Amino acid sequence: MATPLHISISKKLRHQIESGVYTSGDRLPSEHQLMETYNVSRITARQAMANLVSQGLAIAYRGKGVFVTPQKKVTYSLSSPLVFLEQDMARQGVAFSFESLTFESICAPAEVAVALEISADTPVYLQRKLLRMDGAAGAVDVSYLIAELGQRFAPQLERQMTFPTLAQNGVPIEHVDAMVECTHADYDLSDHLEVPLGHALMVYRYTAYSCDRQPVLHGATISRADRFCYSLSMRAGE
16 A cells, blocks of 8 residues: 555655754744655645654744654653752753742542542642753643642742752752653643644652652653653662
8 A cells, every 4th residue: 555645745744854864943844845846745745744843853832834853752760769860950951930820729639549548638839840951842730739838938939940949958868759641732731832732641649748748749741752762770679
């Protein structure tokens, strides 16, 4: 069976991206240019570009065109989970930044209440942050902090990440329980992470404990696998 034209075109464009003909931030050929180059219909040209977008290789901006997305993947080490994310990114020469999406007091959802060992109607502070690496959206962090700490450090928490804020204020995190799983992009994640609805994403779920094994923070970092990955180093017998 012959390969559909839109797939053939997107494969050629993908090869050009991977070989460096087009680099991060470059504008890709327009639909009209593809129509002329490959003698295809507008529908075929549009589908070819949509294929690249769905693969995370390109992003479309209305009225501006389609551009190559940054292809650099950053790594966060799970071997030292108490190392601040910003420090891990800095060591890799990656410019880290975040945008605060939500910071508010809510009643703890059932799952959160269990993790933080509180009753379901206890207030907690919900934080949602969009994490960027070299300017590109890489992950959304959703966390729940016990109310006492959220209220006390609210101004700082809206300006910087949670772990550094707690450390600076004498609240040490001595232990982290974590797991990695998969999920799919809903409407909000699709918008924030610039991926199609239903796109596969990685989830790093964690619960952080202060002294005496007291849980103070529970959350999840949902990330694009093409921009973010995790590493782990283990000794024999562990």
